[in-house]
Amino acid sequence: MEPGSPAGSTVRVRTSVAGFQDQWLSIFRTFFERHDVAAAIEINDGGASPPTVQLRLEQALEESRQ
Amino acid sequence: MKEESYAEKTARERARAVLDRGTFRELLDPFARIESPHLPIQGLVPQSDDGLVIARGKIRDKDSLVLSLEGGFQGGSVGEVNGAKIAGALEAVLKEVRSGTLIFPVLLFDTGGIRLQEANLGLLAISEIHSAIVALRNFVPVIGVIAGHVGCFGGMGIAAALCSFLVGTEIGRLGLNGPEVIEQEVGTTEFDSRDRILVWQTIGCRRRFDMGQIDKLVDDSVNAVASAVGETISLGAVRAAGVGPTRTRDFARQLQNIHEYPVANRVTFPASSSEPSRGLQWFNALIENYVPVAKGKSVLVEDVQWGNELVRAISVVPDPNARFPQARQGQVGLEEGWGIAQAIWEAIKSDEGKMRRALLAIVDVPGQAFGFHEEAVGIHLSLAAAVDAYIAARELGHPIVTLIVGKAISGAFLAHGLQASEILALDDDRLEIHVMSEASVARVTRRSPKQVSELARIAPSTARDVRSFAELGGVDRLLRVNNPDLPDAQSVESVRGEILEAIQRVRAVPKEPRTRVDLHSAEVTRKMSRRVRQEIETEWEVMTP
Numbered sequence: 373m374e375p376g377s378p379a380g381s382t383v384r385v386r387t388s389v390a391g392f393q394d395q396w397l398s399i400f401r402t403f404f405e406r407h408d409v410a411a412a413i414e415i416n417d418g419g420a421s422p423p424t425v426q427l428r429l430e431q432a433l434e435e436s437r438q
Numbered sequence: 439m440k441e442e443s444y445a446e447k448t449a450r451e452r453a454r455a456v457l458d459r460g461t462f463r464e465l466l467d468p469f470a471r472i473e474s475p476h477l478p479i480q481g482l483v484p485q486s487d488d489g490l491v492i493a494r495g496k497i498r499d500k501d502s503l504v505l506s507l508e509g510g511f512q513g514g515s516v517g518e519v520n521g522a523k524i525a526g527a528l529e530a531v532l533k534e535v536r537s538g539t540l541i542f543p544v545l546l547f548d549t550g551g552i553r554l555q556e557a558n559l560g561l562l563a564i565s566e567i568h569s570a571i572v573a574l575r576n577f578v579p580v581i582g583v584i585a586g587h588v589g590c591f592g593g594m595g596i597a598a599a600l601c602s603f604l605v606g607t608e609i610g611r612l613g614l615n616g617p618e619v620i621e622q623e624v625g626t627t628e629f630d631s632r633d634r635i636l637v638w639q640t641i642g643c644r645r646r647f648d649m650g651q652i653d654k655l656v657d658d659s660v661n662a663v664a665s666a667v668g669e670t671i672s673l674g675a676v677r678a679a680g681v682g683p684t685r686t687r688d689f690a691r692q693l694q695n696i697h698e699y700p701v702a703n704r705v706t707f708p709a710s711s712s713e714p715s716r717g718l719q720w721f722n723a724l725i726e727n728y729v730p731v732a733k734g735k736s737v738l739v740e741d742v743q744w745g746n747e748l749v750r751a752i753s754v755v756p757d758p759n760a761r762f763p764q765a766r767q768g769q770v771g772l773e774e775g776w777g778i779a780q781a782i783w784e785a786i787k788s789d790e791g792k793m794r795r796a797l798l799a800i801v802d803v804p805g806q807a808f809g810f811h812e813e814a815v816g817i818h819l820s821l822a823a824a825v826d827a828y829i830a831a832r833e834l835g836h837p838i839v840t841l842i843v844g845k846a847i848s849g850a851f852l853a854h855g856l857q858a859s860e861i862l863a864l865d866d867d868r869l870e871i872h873v874m875s876e877a878s879v880a881r882v883t884r885r886s887p888k889q890v891s892e893l894a895r896i897a898p899s900t901a902r903d904v905r906s907f908a909e910l911g912g913v914d915r916l917l918r919v920n921n922p923d924l925p926d927a928q929s930v931e932s933v934r935g936e937i938l939e940a941i942q943r944v945r946a947v948p949k950e951p952r953t954r955v956d957l958h959s960a961e962v963t964r965k966m967s968r969r970v971r972q973e974i975e976t977e978w979e980v981m982t983p
Contacts (some may be wrong), residue, residue, distance in 0.1 A: 374469065387483060416485055418510075418815065
């Protein structure tokens with residue numbers, strides 16, 4: 373996760389598991405609804421499930437604010 | 439209060455934990471996005487640091503460099519990028535210590551060995567890592583830590599054995615062939631990988647410590663590991679370049695371990711293959727007048743005078759009467775590793791103050807010996823003894839040339855052949871150069887054997903033929919001969935000429951495994967190996983005060 377551009381946020385997900393598009397989309401929707409940030413996010417899922425990634429996103433944001 | 443587990447930490451946290459507070463500075467961090475280009479084309483998700491953390495900082499106030507493998511990513515396996523990160527960082531330290539700046543290298547192992555999806559690229563990287571560790575040891579102690587859940591296996595098990603000082607925890611394991619691979623290659627009767635108690639009793643760090651193969655055993659705690667590393671560096675700083683005799687040169691103790699080991703045949707093998715060994719054929723053809731000793735012997739050694747050059751030829755051949763059953767078909771086993779080392783040290787000692795003779799490795803090795811006994815005694819150390827001897831000889835000015843005539847596989851090739859300055863190979867379809875049998879690759883990577891052989895087409899590093907290996911810069915010259923199985927006089931003459939020319943080239947311009955990265959043939963196939971080194975160099979300069 374890095375600061376995004378003024379134009380907005382970008383998200384890139386790389387996963388070896390197909391068929392979870394809806395889950396990914398809902399996670400990012402929730403994330404950006406909850407936090408008013410512009411972030412460039414790259415995710416290599418490493419076999420982690422979308423909910424785990426959601427948790428990690430919150431942690432990353434918290435860490436970036438410290 | 440319960441201590442914080444070191445094994446549960448990530449690679450980055452482990453690196454931070456051994457460094458003095460606030461001194462951690464990472465090179466080529468995840469935001470540099472230097473990742474493996476080989477995984478996505480095989481349908482696998484890469485990681486932005488390719489599972490390796492390079493950190494500079496201080497330990498007990500001494501400049502240090504920590505390399506930390508992430509066991510959670512692809513089993514900590516070594517591919518092109520993370521391999522080049524390790525080798526490149528060690529080479530950078532080597533440059534510094536050679537010019538008088540003391541930096542202490544620390545390797546935090548957590549790795550199953552070569553990354554099978556990048557096969558021969560990992561193999562080449564590991565030969566460069568070996569070379570750098572041994573060269574560094576002349577200036578500064580190299581410290582290794584084995585404290586992760588994966589342990590330390592394969593070519594990196596050899597690398598660990600090459601370190602000046604090894605710290606382990608009860609969680610760690612150290613060996614050459616992991617139990618799963620032995621089980622696949624030989625069967626559960628040889629080694630049952632699910633028997634955790636047996637596994638740790640055989641290859642766990644506590645056992646290794648008892649055998650003198652690890653120097654310090656500590657609890658699985660962040661504080662204990664950090665203190666062990668810190669104390670070693672304080673001590674090493676006092677002793678300056680306190681290398682002294684290392685375990686890979688401790689023939690007396692380790693050979694005693696081997697000789698006293700009671701070998702019982704756990705598995706009986708059918709008589710070995712009917713094909714005569716090419717290693718034997720070529721050794722006999724090149725070394726005319728060689729009288730084979732009556733008693734079977736698996737390491738052939740002979741000196742020949744070719745013109746002005748005194749050449750010591752070394753070949754590993756099948757010995758149906760070998761004490762260790764898994765090493766009867768020409769594999770490099772416990773006795774072979776130390777046997778090669780002995781032959782080389784003998785040459786090193788008798789050439790002191792004289793012109794250093796050339797060493798010729800004739801290579802037809804179907805692999806390292808896969809077996810329970812081998813792991814129990816410590817075959818990783820035996821192979822490390824051979825690697826160490828080759829590197830020591832090369833550093834002292836012995837020209838080393840390898841001639842591949844048959845199979846050159848994995849750990850066996852690392853121990854016998856890959857440390858040469860020049861590698862010659864017969865241009866023949868029956869040569870095989872790879873890191874693991876197709877069946878084992880399929881099991882470990884969870885693919886079908888068919889998928890594995892198809893992958894070789896899109897990922898040349900996983901191919902098994904000599905031309906693909908040459909495309910990676912692994913071969914200096916391919917030699918065409920009439921009958922590779924039974925060489926005729928003309929072929930022998932031309933190959934001998936090629937060997938002599940290679941020796942001359944090496945005498946004129948010394949070369950080492952790292953030089954292969956700069957070969958023209960490697961320009962595209964190993965472009966990441968080059969890029970990683972360039973980036974390390976750039977970031978290194980920025981970081982140097």
